[in-house]
Amino acid sequence: MGPVLNVMGPLSPNNIPATVERISSYFSGQTVVNAIFSSYNESVASEFRENGIEPVFVGDAMGAGQAKFLLKLLVSRRSYDLIHVFGGIVHTPVPQLLSSMTGDPVVTRFNGYNNPSDKFFLVSAKLFENELLKRSDAMVFNSYYQMFDILREHGRTPGQKHHVIAPGIDKSAFAPAFKDEVDSLRESLGIPSDAFVIGTCQTPRPVKQPRKALDIVSKLNPLEGRDVHLVFVGDSDHLPKYKRYGDDIGVTENVHWVGRQPNSELSLWYSMFDVTFLTSSAESFGMCISESYLCETPCVAFMVGGMADQIQHGETGWLVRPDDTDRMTDRIADLLTNDHQRRTFGENGREYVLDRFTLSEVADQYRSLTNSLLTP
Template sequence: MKIACLLGPISENAVEPTFERFFTYFKSHKFDLIICGNFDNRVVDYIKSQKKDINIEFLGQGIPNLLFHSPRLILKARSYDLLFTYGGHIPYGFLMHIISKILKKRFICRVNSYPSNRKTLKINIKRKLEHHLLTKGDIIIFNSKNQMRDILSRNNIDFRPNYHVIAPGINFKRFYKASPREVEILRAKYRLKRDEPILGVCITPRPGKGINILIEAAEILHKKGRKFKVVIIGTSRYNSKYKEFINEKDLTNNFIWVGHQPNHQLYKWYSLFDITVLPSWGESFGMSISESYMCETPCVASNVGGINDQIIHNVTGFLVEPGNARKLSEYIDKMIINPELRRLFAKRGKEYVKDKFDLNTVGEKYKELFDTINDKL
């Protein structure tokens, strides 16, 4: 079976993990990529480095480019058995859905978003398109049970047999506890003291990730006299604004900005952290939670979307309502003062993640789904 996969621009932090999953999901079938973004050397170079025979086409950034190329996409899609949209279900999934109906092709849409409570004209239009896609699409894949529940609730839609929950999956060979020497090298490089617990954040910093809430929680901990460092892995155009906010709170000495780190190096950072924190306002899954547990570091995170699927509250970590800086600080503090609790949560969390989110098992679920479709062609 030949598959055309349409996806949006890929962030700097996501090239390796995105295609690692692609190669696992589609390992039994031929697939080509259509990327709704500008030409990206990182993508091309990575695929070449993996010696994969994949055709890649970049359509350019933005909705106008997508609409401009629509007639050619219709012609191109005729040569494929299955059309697949990876994330960005609005607008990319909606467009691919329309093309699939024109050509009478099977269509799968993987939903990679999380409901927003904002009300703007743009968001209202997206919701109408989303409702159409959810009710008319052939197969819809969600990243987590809670993401599916929240999106269906927002659209006032009941569960349907063509809805599937398949988590992104974690490569256990890539995420594991680093050696003491590897951790010590990082400690020495960034002058991290042993008596200062390290709160780690591994994300692309932007408003939806709740960085301001983490800063407010850090201020509360600082006023209590707690010693700690916050290490942030990732970069974005919002970094300067967050640094200004940190400076206003007189917390500059408590925060270390490491910037983007290669995916294959992240296990060292998770192993360095004493606690991983993810205070997002919404997450379809939240990969850094499972990645952290595989490196034996416990988590405190928002009780939203796929995070809820990965953390059992007060058993493997702590869940806090999004936006509650005071409660976030309380849960972080509980872990700071109790190393044994951190070890217990880390042990339980790793066992839970290994049982639920193995990338190879996820790949088998996709294979079963594709094989079912192939049998019907």
């Protein structure tokens, strides 16, 4: 297979390493030109170059940058075997226009839910999203839930062009931490040695429903005479209002807001959690679940997005009807007070992720898909 043009939107700082690694794995051994619809970012550029991918920063996807980039591609007459749209950029017509002019096949990966707050941009994004669904030669979704949700919104049903392929996780980056390291981390946070620890790793914002996480730790305390502490890994501009809510319901002493943590240190945090849980109202995949499982920590989550793909109900964790915080509280309590089940779920979860969601497994699925498009 020849050169690949990958088209994508801007990257948040905590997603840079994982995104670069995924694109490198999807198209391993191939020449990739990476068009990024954002202003120049040295951190992003250097990360891609270190992985043998040349980044091209195009500018604002809704501005003149896309027109200039399209013209440059046409003038250069460089041919690509494949155009790959990597989520977050469904609001640009460049891939469709280029494909219509060159005949190159387009694969669109829908990485998340595109929900701009501004009504004009929301309508525009949905129009372009529909065009991608209409014109792409293949569409890749993170989870079955996401696929059905997006297709239903546009009045479509799953067909041969629609594929579910997980984002992929680097299995070497996550593993159970040593007990002495976990004990040291607990001590640094002032968590008593006999306390239960539940944790969540997310960017706190409305769709993640952090208030429900705080409500759950309030309902859990005390549990069989022991404190339950909540560790919140992640940061955002919304954080102050969630901290105030924690103050209002009286859980401040049992909640630890530790901010964004380096990817290289996440294994230690997951290993400290007795249970990882997610209260999101929507997720395209929810990578923190697979990350937690690789550290052998069981998970509980509302049954949205990729939760049903990752959590095997009653075998690796528990799925709960969306927004049923009482039931989620009960499920977490059951795991906290059952050491054998907690260990079994965690071990089963690690095996399940290793079998289905590693980067090597995902790369094989991508190769199979792209080869099918390029075979006459």
